[in-house]
Amino acid sequence: MSKYAPYEPNIKSQGWAFDVEYRRARASDAPGIARVKTERDGGVFETNQRVVKNELEELEKHEDSALFVALMENQIVGYARLVYFDSKLSQTKHLSPDGWYFLGLIIDEKHRRMGIGTHLSEHRLEWLKNKGAKEVFSFVNTKNKASLDLHEVLEFEIVEEGPGFLNVDFDDSTGFLFKKTL
Numbered sequence: 001m002s003k004y005a006p007y008e009p010n011i012k013s014q015g016w017a018f019d020v021e022y023r024r025a026r027a028s029d030a031p032g033i034a035r036v037k038t039e040r041d042g043g044v045f046e047t048n049q050r051v052v053k054n055e056l057e058e059l060e061k062h063e064d065s066a067l068f069v070a071l072m073e074n075q076i077v078g079y080a081r082l083v084y085f086d087s088k089l090s091q092t093k094h095l096s097p098d099g100w101y102f103l104g105l106i107i108d109e110k111h112r113r114m115g116i117g118t119h120l121s122e123h124r125l126e127w128l129k130n131k132g133a134k135e136v137f138s139f140v141n142t143k144n145k146a147s148l149d150l151h152e153v154l155e156f157e158i159v160e161e162g163p164g165f166l167n168v169d170f171d172d173s174t175g176f177l178f179k180k181t182l
């Protein structure tokens with residue numbers, strides 16, 4: 001189990017998967033999301049499932065964050081978040097611009113390099129455009145080269161490098177803050 005995908009720029013994609021459904025997460029998705037989270041982050045499945053279930057219940061009450069899932073044959077193979085940050089409403093550890101942020105994109109190991117991370121991100125971009133958003137931010141540890149390349153594919157631009165953004169620390173490294181105009 002490793003936090004980041006191994007960086008394999010010379011290995012070509014497995015071929016893009018077309019039979020994938022992309023949509024907002026529902027309460028019944030908690031076990032599937034917890035499975036992918038446990039595979040990547042570790043911990044106890046039941047605890048992770050409880051955390052995800054609580055998050056999904058909270059999300060129903062808020063317009064400023066959303067969780068999206070990718071499904072193949074009704075099985076969750078990835079998920080990703082969108083969160084709106086407003087410095088007037090919440091304080092963060094690291095100075096960060098107000099606006100929408102891509103957060104927490106994870107595709108399960110068996111389904112990587114099939115375009116699912118790209119398509120799930122495009123789904124989030126469409127959702128934001130429909131909401132009238134004009135730009136979106138994202139940040140990535142400089143050691144996470146697979147994710148850096150994915151941001152290039154999605155045509156994000158680097159606007160800053162720092163020790164952390166929002167409440168996320170890059171620990172022994174730095175990260176890039178990206179922006180994309182919608």
Ligand SMILES: CC(C)(COP(=O)(O)OP(=O)(O)OC[C@H]1O[C@@H](n2cnc3c(N)ncnc32)[C@H](O)[C@@H]1OP(=O)(O)O)[C@@H](O)C(=O)NCCC(=O)NCCS
Pocket residue numbers: 003004005006007008009011012013014104105106107108111112113114115116117118119139140141144145146147149150151153
């Ligand atoms: C990063 C991650 C989300 C990518 O998801 P994915 O579905 O495999 O990505 P895609 O198949 O859409 O890849 C699109 C492009 O990104 C780049 N890319 C993705 N993974 C890569 C890798 N392991 N090595 C090199 N380039 C990579 C490639 O340019 C790829 O295009 P190609 O496959 O045609 O060469 C996935 O590896 C993952 O879940 N990693 C662990 C969690 C993580 O780091 N999340 C990001 C936090 S910011």
